[in-house]
Amino acid sequence: GAVVSQHPSRVICKSGTSVKIECRSLDFQATTMFWYRQFPKKSLMLMATSNEGSKATYEQGVEKDKFLINHASLTLSTLTVTSAHPEDSSFYICSANSGTNTGELFFGEGSRLTVL
């Protein structure tokens, strides 16, 4: 199946700094990628839809100035958590559609962010 890679898998940062998480589709081109956030023992919450070459579409309640998304190429989307605070600590997961008719989503391995 299609492969989606996320980096870094774990990151610890100080409060007030910014952190960038990368999501790459390794063997297919993804015009659309999705960013999810997951709290411990909770479900995945869609944060935004990342569109190649255009602005991301954010879900209600998600601060676009806090969570900057860039989708500069067909294989790379980045999520930057700006001026991170402890409440931003979470598991962030990206996904991409392989472009087949099934509409199946492939997920990255996730990135665990801890803000001290």
Added chain:
Amino acid sequence: GESVGLHLPTLSVQEGDNSIINCAYSNSASDYFIWYKQESGKGPQFIIDIRSNMDKRQGQRVTVLLNKTVKHLSLQIAATQPGDSAVYFCAENTGTYKYIFGTGTRLKVLA
């Protein structure tokens, strides 16, 4: 609507028994559904999918049932093994590749 914010229910099953995990979806217009398995600290993995024009689909050891009348999905795992222990999520497609995830169920396989 979304079920974000609810704590995960847990299903404990004896090794070798069959497991049934249930999911209620929210949008009657959703036409594609996927079951995902998520192990601790990892991203979700695809298990099986089903389209709304079907009511049953079988894979290897897994079966998905869809009841559109009551907006209900179930995942059946035959002969449950320790490696099946994980959190299972259903996801509904509400529009072009956009998915909404259910609350999830933690499956614990007892030896």
